[in-house]
Amino acid sequence: MPKDTPRGTSLPDSRRTPRFAGVNTFCRFPMLGDGPAAEIDPEQLDWAIYGIPYDGGVTFRPGARFGPRAVREASQYVKPYHLELDVDIAATLHMADAGDAPVRPYSTRETLEAAAAFARELGNPGRTKLLAVGGDHSIAYANIQATWERRGRPEGGLPLLHFDAHLDTVDTVWDEKWTHASPFIRAIENGLINPKRMLSVGIRGPLNTASDLDYGKAHGVRIITARQWETGEGIERMDDFLAELGKDEVYLTFDIDCVDPAFAPGTGTPCPGGFTSNEALELIRRCAGIRLAGADLVEVLPDRDPSGSTALLASHLLAEILALDALASTSA
Amino acid sequence: MPKDTPRGTSLPDSRRTPRFAGVNTFCRFPMLGDGPAAEIDPEQLDWAIYGIPYDGGVTFRPGARFGPRAVREASQYVKPYHLELDVDIAATLHMADAGDAPVRPYSTRETLEAAAAFARELGNPGRTKLLAVGGDHSIAYANIQATWERRGRPEGGLPLLHFDAHLDTVDTVWDEKWTHASPFIRAIENGLINPKRMLSVGIRGPLNTASDLDYGKAHGVRIITARQWETGEGIERMDDFLAELGKDEVYLTFDIDCVDPAFAPGTGTPCPGGFTSNEALELIRRCAGIRLAGADLVEVLPDRDPSGSTALLASHLLAEILALDALASTSA
Amino acid sequence: MPKDTPRGTSLPDSRRTPRFAGVNTFCRFPMLGDGPAAEIDPEQLDWAIYGIPYDGGVTFRPGARFGPRAVREASQYVKPYHLELDVDIAATLHMADAGDAPVRPYSTRETLEAAAAFARELGNPGRTKLLAVGGDHSIAYANIQATWERRGRPEGGLPLLHFDAHLDTVDTVWDEKWTHASPFIRAIENGLINPKRMLSVGIRGPLNTASDLDYGKAHGVRIITARQWETGEGIERMDDFLAELGKDEVYLTFDIDCVDPAFAPGTGTPCPGGFTSNEALELIRRCAGIRLAGADLVEVLPDRDPSGSTALLASHLLAEILALDALASTSA
């Protein structure tokens, strides 16, 4: 099979295994490593989806270590054909659930190293893209690092498309440099992310102080606040950013707390005034045309998600992100 | 009392029986059959509201058999005067709770037959309209069949106004022709519904395959997707459909999963990206002016409704549907 | 320190006491009366926030007596800098949690008297403004009375900015004149509120009868229904009202049930079709420029709030209300 021919993903036969049956994998994708040869060809793998069940970096409520488990369960009802973008992710992309990265529950730094080392080797490093499911936002650093290395260590760092209620560029919390409030300041410092090509969408108050956004602004990070999105003034700025990206690969990071607590109560630092689920889906769809380097989805906390809506939305967002790549793939 | 004089509905005296007291009936309406003559006159009855507590047709999560019970309880706080449409349903319509249809829990087909037979005889067949509360969407078939028969077996079938996340025209699931994914393909095949006069509002992905909507499209069903509603392009098409209806009676079927999981988590196949409660209410109100043949509201699953919002919304939607008829009644 | 210099509010050092630690006070403000002199200067106090844990005035579901407790807990994550209005409430205003007013659990009338007597003496009556947290809406009367007295007993009564699903001008319920459906008819009758300067935003049906709004309309109360807000026709009328206020102090009362049950399920008489959290926040922010006489936030019922979103939103609304005053304070 020639390298660039989409190979597709074999899903369970729903006549034999209904969506409420079987061991949960992300979106019912086959497991990388465990499946028979017919199901997965690591060399041809387009995406490895894996969990990083770590929440030691939080500043308020822990529990996101159970996020990958909850998203795997909720994703059993995700279907492969994207009606609005007219693309079938399973027909287009060769995808696998790569399991969970090893974690070191008492150290964010050690966890990031272990997870990055794990991610570095998944599938075909020259081809396979990485989609990490958190865990708290600290884990984004590990996936960004592995992605940056595997995508050719682009100079100046990767562009970043960042959906979040918080800017996450706090230098230290309780004297610690590796927390869920700090992944992007670290990624910028270490050259993995280019702050001048970073857009943060959904930021909203209240904040601890007026200076909380200073670092980002000083380094050229562009911000669209939740309110600016509501009033419509954010759309043009987002479109400009997307246009500037051109053919360059961009890393996408999605903190579920950019969504309003009515739609995503299951998260550690919920903040009223966020996106609706429709807006969240639309934000991703608006990115149709971009090329992804990798992505993550973080901060799902199932113990605060009594109806399961948060994990369900998160699992649909995974499919939305993959649909962007499926679209790029078919239009390539 | 002349046949066409609105007789109204006697509600409990809230000075004696507060809304948290008494045996639950739909919207506190009197029970058909059990009430003293003063409360219900079957000959004059405008609407019989009844439950079909059946969920054997589901493809994923069961539990909607408890839907009628939950809607009865939540509807205790529904009040009769519709502020936005300026009509009082209890002053205008003679309504009753007709109890629950008999069900055959191990067979969808037998349940549909039993429920249709039950519905066929309720109240005054020549006058009383039927509002069924599910149960899963398979039960719509029974109420459509009884309605079609009682409204004079209109040739070509009844027009259908359909609110749903899913088109429900799947031929078979696990070799079964009678499921909650199939009520409308069966109703079209059997001439109860006219596909050329059918509008489905709220459809959204993801789907199993791109061909999922082919049957509907091939038979002339019109579709307004959730996204088309968000972008505004659906309104004109809906208004056109309503205008075409003219004075013809239309059957209205409302699957609560057309609403977003934030507003209606309590359903069996929730899908992010649906209507807000405001949009759902507005969709019904936009139909002011139509003439109803009958209606149903389905797929409320109370075990997944921790705050009760789903059943509450459903009970308000019942009142919205009845308000359409009250309006038609007063303007007649 | 000169009287009009903002003194600010000392918050706990989060390096020592994370937001999940310590005894809960509203927004982590110091306790009035208990704190060391350095923390609170009663003479300089700008706002006393206090609870009135009473729900004996409800007509349906009780439990709002636990509202102050839930709001105190949820407010631990409220931060002081308001991004959208660019004002830091803790830097600008000297605020304290004044504890809970005494209540008389078996009598609304006695509770209102006890609470008003308590509120009358808080901080510096000539300076300190009162923000009451309910409890059911009946308690608003007590805070309005104390506010009216402390702000110089303005003739004709205070203007009222009222956010609610219900108009709350019912004369009696079960023969009782003091209930959560009646605070404003009593306040109007007793000259505490000027109905000609009263705006009620968010009113929606269904109602018991078409005449439910008659008292308000007859006395000049202006109403913007939820639907009018959705369609955009309410904005201008609200802006007109705000403009008419000029420099006059207005009392703000916020019943959480004006918000939709998806965003605020934890309330006693929820009604579908309300504001989103974004709309609720925006409604307050639109009032930027007004001068507050006092305020209350009522009807949070934690037993119906499984994910805590209601109490969280309520605690953010407290900060929004205080931000209005902080803004007036800095622009004065």
Next chain:
Amino acid sequence: MPKDTPRGTSLPDSRRTPRFAGVNTFCRFPMLGDGPAAEIDPEQLDWAIYGIPYDGGVTFRPGARFGPRAVREASQYVKPYHLELDVDIAATLHMADAGDAPVRPYSTRETLEAAAAFARELGNPGRTKLLAVGGDHSIAYANIQATWERRGRPEGGLPLLHFDAHLDTVDTVWDEKWTHASPFIRAIENGLINPKRMLSVGIRGPLNTASDLDYGKAHGVRIITARQWETGEGIERMDDFLAELGKDEVYLTFDIDCVDPAFAPGTGTPCPGGFTSNEALELIRRCAGIRLAGADLVEVLPDRDPSGSTALLASHLLAEILALDALASTSA
């Protein structure tokens, strides 16, 4: 049919109406007043089960006004044949759900009067016994009063078998004489209950003061604490009490909070260290042989009952209480 021949109770045909279908009545018994003549003969009625949805007498958490509704729902799965006592309650007793008593939500005293007046007339006052479902424990007074009057106003008052964590003989709470802490002091004062023939089982600490039990002890009330039941020293004392009763009718009052919060979390003043469900059932069964004058079951609070276990246990306890009478009836 001769007066003393058991007439039995017609239950719904479960082949037509499964236990998850139909309007909820207590244990699926027919409604008194609404049913056709064939179902209920008021003259022959053995038991009227009715709700008193009132919780205005509580000292801590309200919500038990929803108790009758929750017990009706949970009781749908109660079956009529009592395996352990070998008696079929539906075959033996003619029973009906008499609906809910009228309540006056703002006054315990007025509610008790209205409920007693309602109960006084139910069925055949000379034959029909009263089983009231609360509501908070204050409502026991109304049912005791009506029972006492209907059973011939026995001099000195009725004997009382009282299962509870609390003695409920507090004179006043917040100056009020009619509360859920006071029903028995009032019933003793007014000659409805004979304190020398009163046994309270399940009392446990902690208490406000050592003197809390003084009134009861001074008047001859016998107490078996929860701990005394655990250690076994209560059994003989209970058996003595039962033996003393002989053929005299006794009133049974069951506060669900005598059961441990693991088994009955849904109550307003839960206290660890109570009975298991097995012990609770066994306590009633141990009374086999007594003659009941009437009974009540109170303090079920569904908002604190996430799995529904409390209402389920309560509905089984209703059947246990009725089984005592069925047994007395068949052995008579």
Next chain:
Amino acid sequence: MPKDTPRGTSLPDSRRTPRFAGVNTFCRFPMLGDGPAAEIDPEQLDWAIYGIPYDGGVTFRPGARFGPRAVREASQYVKPYHLELDVDIAATLHMADAGDAPVRPYSTRETLEAAAAFARELGNPGRTKLLAVGGDHSIAYANIQATWERRGRPEGGLPLLHFDAHLDTVDTVWDEKWTHASPFIRAIENGLINPKRMLSVGIRGPLNTASDLDYGKAHGVRIITARQWETGEGIERMDDFLAELGKDEVYLTFDIDCVDPAFAPGTGTPCPGGFTSNEALELIRRCAGIRLAGADLVEVLPDRDPSGSTALLASHLLAEILALDALASTSA
């Protein structure tokens, strides 16, 4: 490796994969079929644990189709060394999670056939024993059938050790012979189970009629009611039954509803008065010394299990059952 040498089970390295990480398999056992050769040797497999996610046989509340999924998740914290019986199941037995059997969601009969066909081939039919996780109790029939065939079709049927609140020997429900109330009448009729060697433990009322237990009694089934266990009169009878078994293999079926709703609320037909968790564990441990032919654990319904205690207890009971076999294995 000689055939009868215990091979043990390789569990994940918890230094790499904490118990909150990784794809959920029963008790973290490796997957049959998917694992590398080093992890599973089908020929040597002692136990195949698999799910049958089917609930179409219920008579009341559905949802147990999600039981296998919930038990897999809850079993992540189950550890292999059994302290009380002093045996390490993973060191002694070679075990695997065999995934879920295929189901036919609309037909109990077809599901039983499909599941039995699946189970028949698992691992090494001559060696591997089958532990099925439901699903509703109807699925026991499939596992019993496959077990009976694989264990040499013992004449007269297998002995049965049955823990349950219900006897499950109802002939038909709603005219259907294959339901969760009927597995054992069918198994007896078809010679798979020997009723004279069947013991049912935990049976309790209330029942529909006094005749509900007649079939079992007439065929020699022995019954120990829940109450008989409480009073101690059941122990000797259970010990007699165990002694009679001698070296014969017995099939063990465990319906979680034999446990009290306080300990196991998550089930479809909960009934107060059941075993405590300690009693349930002790019942299994008392069987130490028996030889198992196979086993099942059924009726876990996660939607009614708000704290997860039911699934947790169920997962521990799986380990208890396996410990019986580990013990027999080491003492052989």
Next chain:
Amino acid sequence: MPKDTPRGTSLPDSRRTPRFAGVNTFCRFPMLGDGPAAEIDPEQLDWAIYGIPYDGGVTFRPGARFGPRAVREASQYVKPYHLELDVDIAATLHMADAGDAPVRPYSTRETLEAAAAFARELGNPGRTKLLAVGGDHSIAYANIQATWERRGRPEGGLPLLHFDAHLDTVDTVWDEKWTHASPFIRAIENGLINPKRMLSVGIRGPLNTASDLDYGKAHGVRIITARQWETGEGIERMDDFLAELGKDEVYLTFDIDCVDPAFAPGTGTPCPGGFTSNEALELIRRCAGIRLAGADLVEVLPDRDPSGSTALLASHLLAEILALDALASTSA
């Protein structure tokens, strides 16, 4: 006031502040440091109750950092008179809520140091005893250390009375020596606890390996397993241990997971087969006569406690522990 005269504790006047009102402190005790002189005399303080909101030491589910907050709230209904032991804790002991210790959320070791430093200075070090509320079990070390220092650094370490499902003497987890599985191995190593005078009650399986208890056994720790308690063989051994203590002060540590998940679901590593609430209360009461050096209660995790029973039981256990000291105090 002479030093040894019990000074008592002033509780809020419940006529003014019902138990659902006011800022939550442990058992409604006054705050140390904030209260007016009349309420607290630090020199005379008998007990300082304080929280350590830390859960960074867990090996499975985090969230116990919210334990102190939940216990404060649940303890509002705890009353001071202990019926069974006939002692009034508020009349006998001078007690205060000392707030929460400072924590370092990313380091167990630093947290233990900060908490011990905080505890070391509370009240009158020569008199005031320390009762810490966790938080995970790692925090016990801090309170033990501060207690040991304040009680005169007894040579060989303090005796320890330990209630727990787990022995908590694991050397390291994920290479870390300071975890919730390790407090007692560290306390023994550092001479704070005397293993020969340590009794662990409630230990139960399953365990990771048979060797998990080796360290404890080798050092002379006595163990009463949950099963030994059920069978009665533990009582004598416990009484022996208590008798040996004589007049020596003992430290009591209570991990809520020794209680069964039915009674205490809200904990991080629940294990079926634990104590009932009655057994837990009785275990403490059985210790009547001992002299306490200090105590802690840990591992309450409110996010898994849907009905609040866990926090309620925990708050009652605090009162039970204090009652032991009140008893010793009055009998001194």
